[in-house]
Amino acid sequence: MMTPDTDVLDTGTGLQQLMGDRALYQQILQRFRLRYRDAPAQARAAWAAGDPVVAARIAHTLKGAAGMIGARQVARLAHALESASNDSLLAALEAALQALLVQIEVVLREDDAKTTPAPYAATHMPTSMALVQHLASLLDVGDGAAVDLVERSAEALSHTLGKPCYEALREQVLQFDYEAALALLPADALLP
Structure with a gap:
């Protein structure tokens, strides 16, 4: 391209x-x-x-x-x-x-x-809260891989965060408003 x-x-x-x-x-x-x-x-x-x-x-x-x-x-x-x-x-x-x-x-x-190169391999991502922490780190630095992670890990993120939180998070990420998306994550996901 x-x-x-x-x-x-x-x-x-x-x-x-x-x-x-x-x-x-x-x-x-x-x-x-x-x-x-x-x-x-x-x-x-x-x-x-x-x-x-x-x-x-x-x-x-x-x-x-x-x-x-x-x-x-x-x-x-x-x-x-x-x-x-x-x-x-x-x-x-x-x-x-x-x-x-x-x-x-x-x-x-x-x-x-x-x-087309192979897509980002979300299958190797950690599960549950570790996945959420990984997403938080991507959002924090404005990494575009956050979009792919949110899309490909919908089931796991929805299960971990709850469906309403996941849907709100997804909407913010798809609008590239990473700050708002980060604010939706639980506090323990933001720990170093």
Whole structure:
């Protein structure tokens, strides 16, 4: 998966963060496209409504998601937008996001799945609370393998954490909000 402008979308970085799992990367690109295409407009509306906390949260989440997929330019602009709201920054973010969405379409249309590397082997992960502690460590450092772990270890995590906690955790991880996901884990999972 090579793209002409790696500042717009560096698929190599995105794949590396997912341990080379091409199928998972494509799923995440699809989710990103659906979830974040209106993020700059939502941030603009929040600032216009006098709610800078919500606007900063939108920018923060977009920054994390963009970084996860290898979208450096969008991540940089969203980071800048976290602390400063101005029309020129929002306009630049909107333009960068549009270029990214076009690039995502190109990547998703590629049909070279025959060279897909083996996915991250969740079968070798420890069980019960050790699995939760491993997930906590991935979330803490923003490692993209957390997405794969949450998806592939659904049954074990649901059993250990309880279904409502697992579902809430999964939702946060799939939205790349690792801080919120980490906050859902039991305190003993966060011990060194």
